[in-house]
Amino acid sequence: MPPKNVSIRIDGELISAREDQTILEAATASGKHIPTLCHLAGLTPVGACRVCIVEAQGTDRLLPACTTPVHEGMSVTTSSAKLARYRRMTVELLLVERNHVCSVCVSNGHCELQSLATELGVTNVRFAFNYPKLDVDVSHPRYVLDHNRCILCSRCVRVCAELEHAHVWEVRSRGIHSRIVSDLNAKWGEAQSCTNCGKCVQACPTGALAEKGRAVEEMTKSSEKITSLARWRGAEA
Amino acid sequence: MHTSSEALDIGERTFIDQVIAGRAGHPGALLGVLEAVQDHNRRKYLPLEVLRYIAAKTGTPLSRVYSVATFYSLFNLDPQGDHTITICSGTACHILGSRNLLQSLRLDLGVDTDGAEEDRVRLTTADGRFTIRTVACFGQCTLAPVVEVDHRICGHVNERTLQREIRTLEGERE
Numbered sequence: 583m584p585p586k587n588v589s590i591r592i593d594g595e596l597i598s599a600r601e602d603q604t605i606l607e608a609a610t611a612s613g614k615h616i617p618t619l620c621h622l623a624g625l626t627p628v629g630a631c632r633v634c635i636v637e638a639q640g641t642d643r644l645l646p647a648c649t650t651p652v653h654e655g656m657s658v659t660t661s662s663a664k665l666a667r668y669r670r671m672t673v674e675l676l677l678v679e680r681n682h683v684c685s686v687c688v689s690n691g692h693c694e695l696q697s698l699a700t701e702l703g704v705t706n707v708r709f710a711f712n713y714p715k716l717d718v719d720v721s722h723p724r725y726v727l728d729h730n731r732c733i734l735c736s737r738c739v740r741v742c743a744e745l746e747h748a749h750v751w752e753v754r755s756r757g758i759h760s761r762i763v764s765d766l767n768a769k770w771g772e773a774q775s776c777t778n779c780g781k782c783v784q785a786c787p788t789g790a791l792a793e794k795g796r797a798v799e800e801m802t803k804s805s806e807k808i809t810s811l812a813r814w815r816g817a818e819a
Numbered sequence: 820m821h822t823s824s825e826a827l828d829i830g831e832r833t834f835i836d837q838v839i840a841g842r843a844g845h846p847g848a849l850l851g852v853l854e855a856v857q858d859h860n861r862r863k864y865l866p867l868e869v870l871r872y873i874a875a876k877t878g879t880p881l882s883r884v885y886s887v888a889t890f891y892s893l894f895n896l897d898p899q900g901d902h903t904i905t906i907c908s909g910t911a912c913h914i915l916g917s918r919n920l921l922q923s924l925r926l927d928l929g930v931d932t933d934g935a936e937e938d939r940v941r942l943t944t945a946d947g948r949f950t951i952r953t954v955a956c957f958g959q960c961t962l963a964p965v966v967e968v969d970h971r972i973c974g975h976v977n978e979r980t981l982q983r984e985i986r987t988l989e990g991e992r993e
Contacts, residue, residue: 739882749880754889763889765881766867766874775881 590656599652606634606647609660616660617669619676619698620735621648622785622805624812625744630735632672633698636660644668670702678709679758680716681730682788688801689789695733696788716761721771724794725783727762732790734760738782741808745815750776762790784808826868834859835869839876849879849887853894862898862947892954900943900950902969902988909956911963916977920964923978924951927985949985 585602592609599608604627609616620631627648635644639657644665647658659665676682676695684690716729739751739762750773754763764773783791785808792801827835838855842848852873857865865888874884888894906912906921921940928949930942940953959965962974968984 743880749882752880752882752886754886756890763882763885766870766885768881 588652588654588656590652590654590658592658593660601652601654603652604648605636605638605645605650605652605656605658608652609647609658614660616647617698617701618648619694619733619787620737622737622741622787622808624809625737625740625785628736628740631676631733633669635665635668637662637665666702670704673699673702673704674707674709676733677704677707678711680712680714680732686798687731687789688792688796688798689731689803690799692799692802693789694787719770720794721769722776722778722794723771724778725770725780726792726794727770728790728792729761730790731788732762733788734762735787737785737787737805738762738791741781741785745808745811746777746779746781748775748777748779751782781808781811827872831859831869832872835872836876839873849873849877849884850891852877853884853888857894864895864898867896895941897941897943898947901948903950903952903967904969904985905952905954905967906940907955907957907959907963907965907967908953909960909963911960912956912965915964917964917966920966920976920978920981921951921953924981924985927982949988 585600587598588601590597590599590608592605592612592614595612597608597612599611603611606616606618606621606627616634616636618631619633620629621627621634629646629649632646634647636647636650637659638645638650647660673695677699682695684693684696687693690696714730718729719727734753736753739753742751743749750764752763753760754767755761764770765775768774770776780793783793784803785805786792786803787805789801835852835856838852839848842851845851853865856869856873857863860866860869870884870888871881873879874881888896904924906917906924908917908921925942928944928951930944930951940951942952943950954967957965957967957972959972959974962972964976966973966976966981966984968988973980973984
C-alpha cells in the first residue's frame with residue numbers, strides 16, 4: 583500500500599506531504615529552508631546537532647525537523663526569534679567545544695559549520711573556549727583526521743556503514759570525551775576494515791576529515807555526490 | 820582474524836563461543852555477551868583481543884564493539900584490582916568533601932593521577948590490589964559522603980574510616 587498523503591502547515595502555508603516523510607523532507611520538497619548540520623540527504627537522520635529544531639503547535643518542546651515524522655493537521659514554524667536564539671547557541675557551543683580556528687583550516691570557506699554560523703549571524707561566542715589538546719591522525723596514506731575540527735555529527739559513521747558497508751567509524755565514550763574512532767581505536771592507517779574509498783571525507787561537514795596535501799582553504803568537498811549515490815542505490819534496490 | 824584468535828587460549832574461546840551461541844539472534848545481544856565475558860575474566864576486564872574475537876564471531880563491526888564497550892561505564896578495558904573502591908562525586912558527596920577523600924586515597928595507595936579523565940576516574944594500583952573509581956551518584960545522598968568498598972556501601976565516610984577500610988582489606992590478604 584503506498585503511503586497516504588497528509589496535509590500540514592509549514593509557516594502557515596498549506597502543504598501536502600507523504601506520511602512517511604519527516605518535517606525536513608516535506609519542507610525541502612516545498613522549497614522551504616531549514617538550517618541543518620548533521621543531516622545529509624541519503625543517510626539515516628540521527629538528530630545529533632539540534633540545529634534543525636522547529637516549533638510545532640500543541641507542544642512546548644522544540645522538535646528536530648530531520649527526525650520528526652509529519653502527521654495530519656500538523657502546524658510547524660521554521661523560523662522565529664526563539665528558534666534563532668536556540669540555533670545560535672547550539673552553534674556557539676559547537677564552536678567552543680573544540681578548536682575551530684577557521685583561518686588555519688583546510689576547509690576555510692567550504693565549511694558547513696562556518697557557513698551555518700554566518701547564516702545564523704553568530705558574530706561572537708559568549709562562552710569560554712575549551713581549547714582541548716586533541717590528536718591529529720595522519721597515519722592514513724591519503725587522508726587526515728583532525729579531532730580538533732570534529733563536531734561529532736556522525737556523518738562519516740553513517741556513510742561508511744550505510745553506503746560503503748565497511749563500518750570503520752564509530753563514536754567512542756560519552757559526553758565531552760566522545761571521539762570518532764576507527765576499528766578498535768586503531769590508527770586510521772592501520773584500520774583493517776577501511777577500504778580507502780574516501781566517502782567519509784566527502785561527507786564530513788568541517789575540516790575534520792580531509793585529503794592530504796591540501797593547504798588552508800583548499801579542501802573542497804562534494805557531499806552532494808553522497809546524496810546522489812544514495813539515491814541511485816535506492817532506485818536500484 | 821586468524822592471528823587474533825591465536826592470542827586467546829582455548830578455554831576462553833570456548834567460553835565466549837558458548838556465551839554467543841546462548842544469545843544468538845537476540846537484538847542487543849552484544850551487551851549481554853560483553854557483560855558475561857567480562858564477568859568471566861579474572862581481572863574483570865575486556866582485553867582488545869577478546870573484543871576482536873567477539874566482533875569476528877558475532878559479525879559485528881570492530882568499531883561498534885569498541886563504541887559499546889567504551890560507552891557503558893560497566894565495561895573495563897584495563898585490568899581491575901582485587902578490591903574496588905568507588906567514591907561518589909555527586910553533588911551532596913562533593914559538598915561534604917568527596918574530592919578530598921579521593922585525593923587522600925590516591926596518596927595513600929600511591930596511584931598516579933596521569934591520564935585520568937577529570938570526571939571519570941578509574942585508576943588501579945601498580946600491584947593490582949586496588950582500583951579507585953568515581954561514580955556520579957549512588958542514590959544514598961543522606962549518607963554523604965558515600966564510598967562503596969567491594970559493593971558494600973559505607974556512609975558518612977571520612978579519611979580515617981576510609982583508611983581503616985583499606986587496612987581491613989589489606990589484612991584479609993595477609
